[in-house]
Amino acid sequence: MNKYDFVFTGVSLQALGSGALYWPTKNLLCVSDLHLGKANRMARHGGSQLPPYDTCETLNRLSHDLDVTRASTVICLGDSFDDLTAIKSLPENQRVWITQLQAGRRWIWIEGNHDPGNYSFNGLNLPEFSEFPLTFAHIARSKTTGEVSGHYHPKATVNINGRSITRPAFLMDDNRLIMPAYGTYTGGLRSDNRIFTKLLQETAYAILTGQKPVQIPMPR
Amino acid sequence: MxxxxxxxxxxxxxxxxxxxxxxxxxxxxxxxxxxxxxxxxxxxxxxxxxxxxxxxxxxxxxxxxxxxxxxxxxxxxxxxxxxxxxxxxxxxxxxxxxxxxxxxxxxxxxxxxxxxxxxxxxxxxxxxxxxxxxxxxxxxxxxxxxxxxxxxxxxxxxxxxxxxxxxxxxxxxxxxxxxxxxxxxxxxxxxxxxxxxxxxxxxxxxxADPGPPPNVEMLVTAEVPPWSGAGAKYSIPAVLNQIKKHNTTLIFHNTRAQAEIYFHNIWLANEDQLPIGIHHGSLDRQQREKTEQAMVEGKLKAVVCTGSLDLGIDWGDVDLVIQIGAPKNIKRLVQRIGRANHFYNVPSKALLVPANQFEVIECVAALEAVKAGELDGEPRGSGPRDVLCQHILICAAAGPFNANALYAEVVSAGAYATLKKTEFDACLNFCATGGYALRAYDQWKRLQYRSDGNWHLRDPRSAKRIRMNIGTIQNTDTLQVRFKGRGGKSLGEIEESFAATLTLGDTFLIGGQIVRYDSLRETIVQVTRDAAKKPKIATFMGTKFANSTQLSHRIIKILQYDAWPDLPSYTAEWLALQKSVSRLPEPGRLLIESFPFDGYAHTVVYGFAGRNAMQTLGLLLTKRMEETGLNPLGFLATDYATLIWGLKPVRDPEPLFKIEALRAGMETWLAGNAVMKRTFRASATIAGLIERNYPSAKKSGRQAMFSSDILYETLAKYDPDHLMLNITKEEAMRGLVDFGRIEEMATRIEGNIDLVSLDRITPFAAPLLLEMGRVPIKGYAEEELLAAEATRLMSSVGLKST
Structure with missing residues (x-):
C-alpha cells in the first residue's frame, strides 16, 4: 500500500499517500477537511464557477481508501462540508454515495468551523472524540498531548537541486499531529508559517503525501 | 490639403x-x-x-x-x-x-x-x-x-x-x-x-521617411567573453569607458535579473562614481519614478534597464544605447536603437555587447539583419478565446447585453473576424454557467438570460469581482520585498517561486542592493541589508524572448563559413574547436551530440527553431525517450538547442524524430505536461475561471487558495471536452509550443540526422549546462529523488527513515 508507517505517542499509525490517517490496531481511518461542496459555495457567492467535480473526486479517493483499509471506524475531522448550504445542495447521487460509504461502519463527524451543527447524515456528531491515547479535534489546542487535528491544511516544501517539491503534509511532534486537507479543492499553509513553528516543537516532522509518502524534519 | x-x-x-x-x-x-x-x-x-x-x-x-x-x-x-x-x-x-x-x-x-x-x-x-x-x-x-x-x-x-x-x-x-x-x-x-x-x-x-540608417556596432573588448552565462560582467570596463564618452547611455538587458546583477557589478567597478541608475518593472514605483525624474533632469550618465524603458519614452539626452546580451529579435533591437538620439535626421548610435561566445555570433547575425533592413515578425493566429470570455464578462458588468449585437461587435475586431457564432456562444455559455457537461450551476449562473432578450448578471455584486480581475498580463505570483520592521521601505517584488527557495540568511539582489532574507509575513518578504559578496540571483520569469526564425537562419548561415575573419578571434577559435571535436550545425540537417556528464547521459539537439519550439521538442522527445526506456530526468531549451539528461544515452535518434510518432505523442502528451498546466493557469485566469483578486481578500488566508493544477487535472479527468481545455490547447499550441516549427524541422531533417557520440562535453554544449529554466520530468524519477532526499535529511538529524 501507498503508506508511511510511524509511531505517534506510542501508537503505530500509517500516513496514506492520499492524506488519510490509518490506525491499524483500531481499524480506524481518519480524514480531515474534505470541504465537500466547495465549488458549489464559490459559485453561489457570485465567484467563479469552478469545475463541479471536486466532491466526486474527493469521494472517489475516500472510497478507494476505505476499500483498501476496510476500516470499521471513520473519523471526518471537521470541515467535511464547505458550508451547511453546500450539504443541502449535494446532488441526490452524492448523498446516496456518502450513505453507502457509511454502511456497516462507525462514522464520526467532528464539527469544524465550516460545518457546525451538521446533522444531515447518519453517524455521531461530536466536537471531539477520544480513543485512548489519541484525541481527535478539528483545531489544535494550545496545551495537549496525543491530539490529532486538521484545519490548517499544512503542506511542506523540499528543495532538491533547485527543484522545489511542495506537497500536502502531516506535521507532528511529540504531542500533536496536524493532518493535511483531504478535499480536492483545498490549498495549503506552508510548514514554515508562524502558526506551525509556534504550535510544533523544534523536533517536529513532516510526512509528505503523494505516490510514496516520505518523512522529513519539518521545514521551518 | x-x-x-x-x-x-x-x-x-x-x-x-x-x-x-x-x-x-x-x-x-x-x-x-x-x-x-x-x-x-x-x-x-x-x-x-x-x-x-x-x-x-x-x-x-x-x-x-x-x-x-x-x-x-x-x-x-x-x-x-x-x-x-x-x-x-x-x-x-x-x-x-x-x-x-x-x-x-x-x-x-x-x-x-x-x-x-x-x-x-x-x-x-x-x-x-x-x-x-x-x-x-x-x-x-x-x-x-x-x-x-x-x-x-x-x-x-x-x-x-x-x-x-x-x-x-x-x-x-x-x-x-x-x-x-x-x-x-x-x-x-x-x-x-x-x-x-x-x-x-x-x-x-x-x-514616413525612415530616416538615416542607424549606426550599430558590436562592442569588441580586450576581455574575452565567457563561454556561457548572460551577465556580460567582462564588458564592464569597456562599457564604463563608453558611458564617460557620452551624455546619457541606456544599457538594456533582456531580463530583470540580469539588469540587477549588472547594476551591482557596474557599481563595484564605478571608481569615478558616475551617476548610474536602474529601472525595471519589478522595482518599487517610487524608485522607478525617482530614476525617471533624474533622467528627465539630465542627472544620470547611464541607466541600467529592461523592456520597461523600451517603448517610445523620450527622456533626457540619450545619445548611446548599449544592448547587453544578444537581442532576441531584430525588431526589438531596432526599437531600442531608436532610443538613442531622438533627432529625426541624425543616425542613432548603438553598441551590442554579447554576453557569451555564442551571442557573439547572434550579435553579428543581428547586425547583418539591421544593415539589410530586415525586420522579423511571426504571423499570429485568430483572436484568443480566453480574452473573449473576459470581454463578455466586462460587457456584462457594464449592463445587460444582447448576444447577437455583442457578437456583431466582436467580429468587427480584426483578430476575431473569423470567429464563428457557435464559438462565441460556447464562450458566452462558459461565462454564464461555467459550461460544464454536468450542469451543476443552473441555480447559480453568473449570467442569466431574461425575458427582455438580454443577458444579465445574476448577482450585481459580481460586477465588482469582474472589474477586479480585468487584464491579460500574467503576473506570476509575486511577493513584496520590504526592509524589516514597522514601515520598512518597500524595495520591489520577487516571484513567489523564487521566494519559496529562500531560507533564512540567504541573500539576493533587488534594486541594486544585496539583502538578506529574514522572514515571510503574509505576502511580504522581510529583508535586512547585507554586505555579502555573492548574492543568490532573484529570478523573474518575465518574458523570455525567443529568437526569430530569420535570426536563426542567419546564425546557421554564419556557421557555414570556412573561416570567420569578421568575428573576434576568440569566437572564431571557439567555432573552430567545436568543428574539430564535433561538428557545426548545418542547414537542412540536424546535429545531435551525445556525451556523459556529471553521471548522466546528456543529449543535445541543435534544432535552431527558437526557444518555444525547442521547449516543445524537449517535451516530446523526453516523452518518446521515456517510452523507449531511456529514462530522461529533465531537459532545458534555448533558442538553438535542447539539452536532455537522463540515465541512458541516445544511440539511435532516427526513431525519436519520426514525425508521425511525434504528432501522435502530441495529443496524449499535451494533456499532462507542465507547459499545458502553465497555459491553463494563464488562460483560466484571463477567462475568469480563476480569480486573482477577491473583494476583502486578505482575510481568507493562504489555505483557501489552491493550485490551478488541481483544477486542470480535475477538469481533464471529468470533463475532457470542456471549453477551457480547448482554449488551453489552442493557446499552448500557439504561444509556448510552436509545434508548426517542429513539424517543419522534422520534415526538413528527415534522414539527415548527424549523431556525434563523444566521451566528454563539447564547446557548443558547455554553455547550455549553465542556462536557467530546466524543466523536470515529473514521474517516477521525482519520487525516487524525494525518497533519497528524505533519507538524507533524516539522517542529517541522526534519524533513520522507515
Whole structure:
C-alpha cells in the first residue's frame, strides 16, 4: 500500500499517500477537511464557477481508501462540508454515495468551523472524540498531548537541486499531529508559517503525501 | 490639403521647427475612419498623432472627451502628458489633458468619470475597466478619435486583443469614432492596419521617411567573453569607458535579473562614481519614478534597464544605447536603437555587447539583419478565446447585453473576424454557467438570460469581482520585498517561486542592493541589508524572448563559413574547436551530440527553431525517450538547442524524430505536461475561471487558495471536452509550443540526422549546462529523488527513515 508507517505517542499509525490517517490496531481511518461542496459555495457567492467535480473526486479517493483499509471506524475531522448550504445542495447521487460509504461502519463527524451543527447524515456528531491515547479535534489546542487535528491544511516544501517539491503534509511532534486537507479543492499553509513553528516543537516532522509518502524534519 | 492653422505654424516656427511631411499627411487624412502612421522613433510620431486633435480642439468648444490615447506603458502615458502640455500651454489652447492608469488615485478616477477631460491618456487595461462601468456611454459620449501609440507592440499580444475588443465596444457607443495607430517601423504594416480598422473596413496608411540608417556596432573588448552565462560582467570596463564618452547611455538587458546583477557589478567597478541608475518593472514605483525624474533632469550618465524603458519614452539626452546580451529579435533591437538620439535626421548610435561566445555570433547575425533592413515578425493566429470570455464578462458588468449585437461587435475586431457564432456562444455559455457537461450551476449562473432578450448578471455584486480581475498580463505570483520592521521601505517584488527557495540568511539582489532574507509575513518578504559578496540571483520569469526564425537562419548561415575573419578571434577559435571535436550545425540537417556528464547521459539537439519550439521538442522527445526506456530526468531549451539528461544515452535518434510518432505523442502528451498546466493557469485566469483578486481578500488566508493544477487535472479527468481545455490547447499550441516549427524541422531533417557520440562535453554544449529554466520530468524519477532526499535529511538529524 501507498503508506508511511510511524509511531505517534506510542501508537503505530500509517500516513496514506492520499492524506488519510490509518490506525491499524483500531481499524480506524481518519480524514480531515474534505470541504465537500466547495465549488458549489464559490459559485453561489457570485465567484467563479469552478469545475463541479471536486466532491466526486474527493469521494472517489475516500472510497478507494476505505476499500483498501476496510476500516470499521471513520473519523471526518471537521470541515467535511464547505458550508451547511453546500450539504443541502449535494446532488441526490452524492448523498446516496456518502450513505453507502457509511454502511456497516462507525462514522464520526467532528464539527469544524465550516460545518457546525451538521446533522444531515447518519453517524455521531461530536466536537471531539477520544480513543485512548489519541484525541481527535478539528483545531489544535494550545496545551495537549496525543491530539490529532486538521484545519490548517499544512503542506511542506523540499528543495532538491533547485527543484522545489511542495506537497500536502502531516506535521507532528511529540504531542500533536496536524493532518493535511483531504478535499480536492483545498490549498495549503506552508510548514514554515508562524502558526506551525509556534504550535510544533523544534523536533517536529513532516510526512509528505503523494505516490510514496516520505518523512522529513519539518521545514521551518 | 488641410490648412495647418496659423497659430500652430507660429508655434512651430518659434521652436525652429517645420512640419514633417507625415505630420501634414496626418492632418490631411484626419477625417478617415482608420489611419495608421508608420514612422521611425524620433520622427515626431506622437505629435503627428495628436496634431489633428489639437487643431480640432483649438477653435471649438468641444464638451467632454474628444481623444482617447492608449499606450502600452503607464510611464509612456505620463511622459506624453508632460510633452503635450508644452504646446497646449504655449499656445494657450483650451484643452484639458489627464492620464488614467493603475497609478491614478481613486478620487481622480471618479472625477474623470463624471467630468472627462478633452484628452485622456490611458492603457489597454484601464480602458477595459472604463468600458465595464454602467456609465460608459456617458463617459465616452462625444469621443471623436482614439490614438493607439506603439501599436506594433500591442498588435501581437493578448493586451492588443483586449484593446481591439474594447474598441469594438467603443465604436458602438460612438459610431463616428476615428481610429489612429502609431507604429514604429515594422515588417508587415498590413497586418497592423487590418486589426486597427473596424473589420471589414479599409485602413489608410502613411509611411514616413525612415530616416538615416542607424549606426550599430558590436562592442569588441580586450576581455574575452565567457563561454556561457548572460551577465556580460567582462564588458564592464569597456562599457564604463563608453558611458564617460557620452551624455546619457541606456544599457538594456533582456531580463530583470540580469539588469540587477549588472547594476551591482557596474557599481563595484564605478571608481569615478558616475551617476548610474536602474529601472525595471519589478522595482518599487517610487524608485522607478525617482530614476525617471533624474533622467528627465539630465542627472544620470547611464541607466541600467529592461523592456520597461523600451517603448517610445523620450527622456533626457540619450545619445548611446548599449544592448547587453544578444537581442532576441531584430525588431526589438531596432526599437531600442531608436532610443538613442531622438533627432529625426541624425543616425542613432548603438553598441551590442554579447554576453557569451555564442551571442557573439547572434550579435553579428543581428547586425547583418539591421544593415539589410530586415525586420522579423511571426504571423499570429485568430483572436484568443480566453480574452473573449473576459470581454463578455466586462460587457456584462457594464449592463445587460444582447448576444447577437455583442457578437456583431466582436467580429468587427480584426483578430476575431473569423470567429464563428457557435464559438462565441460556447464562450458566452462558459461565462454564464461555467459550461460544464454536468450542469451543476443552473441555480447559480453568473449570467442569466431574461425575458427582455438580454443577458444579465445574476448577482450585481459580481460586477465588482469582474472589474477586479480585468487584464491579460500574467503576473506570476509575486511577493513584496520590504526592509524589516514597522514601515520598512518597500524595495520591489520577487516571484513567489523564487521566494519559496529562500531560507533564512540567504541573500539576493533587488534594486541594486544585496539583502538578506529574514522572514515571510503574509505576502511580504522581510529583508535586512547585507554586505555579502555573492548574492543568490532573484529570478523573474518575465518574458523570455525567443529568437526569430530569420535570426536563426542567419546564425546557421554564419556557421557555414570556412573561416570567420569578421568575428573576434576568440569566437572564431571557439567555432573552430567545436568543428574539430564535433561538428557545426548545418542547414537542412540536424546535429545531435551525445556525451556523459556529471553521471548522466546528456543529449543535445541543435534544432535552431527558437526557444518555444525547442521547449516543445524537449517535451516530446523526453516523452518518446521515456517510452523507449531511456529514462530522461529533465531537459532545458534555448533558442538553438535542447539539452536532455537522463540515465541512458541516445544511440539511435532516427526513431525519436519520426514525425508521425511525434504528432501522435502530441495529443496524449499535451494533456499532462507542465507547459499545458502553465497555459491553463494563464488562460483560466484571463477567462475568469480563476480569480486573482477577491473583494476583502486578505482575510481568507493562504489555505483557501489552491493550485490551478488541481483544477486542470480535475477538469481533464471529468470533463475532457470542456471549453477551457480547448482554449488551453489552442493557446499552448500557439504561444509556448510552436509545434508548426517542429513539424517543419522534422520534415526538413528527415534522414539527415548527424549523431556525434563523444566521451566528454563539447564547446557548443558547455554553455547550455549553465542556462536557467530546466524543466523536470515529473514521474517516477521525482519520487525516487524525494525518497533519497528524505533519507538524507533524516539522517542529517541522526534519524533513520522507515
Amino acid at each position: 488641410t490648412a495647418f492653422p496659423a497659430q500652430f505654424q507660429d508655434w512651430f516656427a518659434s521652436r525652429g521647427w517645420s512640419i514633417h511631411p507625415h505630420q501634414q499627411d496626418m492632418l490631411n487624412l484626419a477625417a478617415v475612419p482608420a489611419l495608421l502612421l508608420v514612422a521611425p522613433t524620433g520622427g515626431g510620431k506622437t505629435l503627428a498623432g495628436f496634431l489633428p486633435t489639437l487643431t480640432e480642439l483649438s477653435n471649438s468648444s468641444h464638451d467632454g472627451l474628444h481623444t482617447l490615447y492608449i499606450s502600452p506603458l503607464k510611464a509612456l502615458a505620463a511622459d506624453i502628458k508632460r510633452n503635450l502640455q508644452t504646446p497646449v500651454v504655449e499656445m494657450s489652447l483650451p484643452i484639458r489633458i489627464e492620464d488614467r492608469t493603475g497609478d491614478t488615485t481613486q478620487t481622480q478616477k471618479k472625477k474623470q468619470r463624471a467630468d472627462p477631460p478633452h484628452i485622456l491618456l490611458t492603457t489597454p487595461e484601464s480602458l477595459a475597466l472604463l468600458i465595464s462601468y454602467e456609465d460608459a456611454p456617458q463617459i465616452f459620449s462625444g469621443l471623436q478619435r482614439v490614438v493607439i501609440d506603439e501599436i506594433h507592440s500591442l498588435a501581437e499580444s493578448k493586451r492588443g486583443d483586449q484593446l481591439f475588443l474594447a474598441l469594438s465596444r467603443l465604436q458602438s457607443l460612438c459610431p463616428n469614432l476615428r481610429r489612429v495607430g502609431l507604429s514604429a517601423t515594422v515588417e508587415d504594416h498590413g497586418a497592423i492596419a487590418n486589426i486597427l480598422a473596424k473589420h471589414p473596413d479599409k485602413c489608410a496608411v502613411i509611411n
